[in-house]
Amino acid sequence: MHDRPTATELLGAVRHFLEKELPAHVEDPRLRYRALVAAHVLWIVERQQALEERHLVEEWHQLAALLDWKGAAPATRDTLRESVLAGNQQLCERIRLGDYDSHDAFLALVRHLRPFVARKLEVAAPSPAEPLRKTSPGSPTH
């Protein structure tokens, strides 16, 4: 058993430092921006820690329905993760083979894939206050 703060709480502490304390003391605007990006990345990790287990179970069941898997979902987070990765690969393979080429099958798959993306966004989508949505990578600052 580890002591407090928990891992998530520690991430929160570093995020607070990067977001609230550091930027005011950094002159270079590019570095200041990078500190905010780093804080945002920690925010993603915090959310993933909280949500991943539930997301993996949901995704496994959806993949099982799409790919006709039988049996129960794996019990541990690691085996779930492996199984979900394999399922996504199989799904890609089926798309490549043309299994969803017909108009109706295509639209049905679009509908099925929405929760796949929604889960990723629940973890990674920046809120309007976050810096990532507003920026373009690789653009020059003149």
Next chain:
Amino acid sequence: MRTLNDLSTRLESYLAEIVQAPVQVLRPRRLAGGASRASLSIELEVASGPEKGLHALVVRMDLGGVIHENALSRAEEFRVLEVAHRAGIKVPRPRWLCPDPAVLGTPFFVMDRIEGESIGRRIVREPSLARARQLLPRQLGEQLARIHALDFTQPGLEFLFSPVALAPVRGLLSLAYRQLEKVGEPHPVLELARRWLWDNAPSCPRRVLCHGDFRVGNLIVGEEGLRAILDWEFVHLGDPVEDLAWPTVRSWRFGQDQQQLGGIGSPELFLAAYEETAGVTVDRHRLAYWEILGNFRWAVGCIAQAQRHLSGQEPSVELASLGRRTAEIEQELLDLIEVAERRRGSHA
């Protein structure tokens, strides 16, 4: 990487020889880099001769190591800038090209620095740029029409004739897909989008010199609107609709989603100015296709940028974070292909 002082000293001796006068490089600073090059901002004080005076300049260098496979070299980009500048298109005046890597470690060129705002998230929000946002859609349409009118058959631009120029739609799609395959992560949404894009690829009736990265974020903007179009490293021969759709891709709206043209205004104003200047009509269905292809390519771009961090090639929290932006673009792709497929179905 060389230090700023070292770069300045080397630039000084090189530029002194070019302008045939004593020079001083002042206030050097690095500008944020791009896919295949690094930029430096300097002031150049020339003591005598025809160039006597203070010049505000940008030095664009190749980065060592892996170069983006579709990007032009600095020498090629310089040629394109010269052609565009001669044609009166709003670009920073290209000044000197140094193809010799011995001087700074990589080939580089020097161009005028144009003052103004280039950061996308500021261009779409700054209250002082409200008038600029009204003017920009038409200005961009007019300038893009003039870029597309450039004669790409003139001597010196032979490098533009790449394999992609033979098949602008499926060529670009294949390039992006190959990049995705190389990474090897499963992305069912991108697989599905690629399938749809391949099956619905339109023909390319007109081939032009495309800018290749024409969008907010690659512009210099002042209160009076457009001052300069930057980042000519992705110029290629292709379908003009590619450049027309790219600035409408959601990621380039910088959070101002209701303004579909780059977070600043309506695509219709932009398209109308383009059509007037170019004397053509833009097919809106083909535009919708290219918006989907643009999103697909940018989704793969995010994955590829994250790979630059993951491979150890360029450790960067910014590049790493881009991997997690893929989901936003996938959501946009689902929205766009659903609409397009329903429309296709109702016409079948």
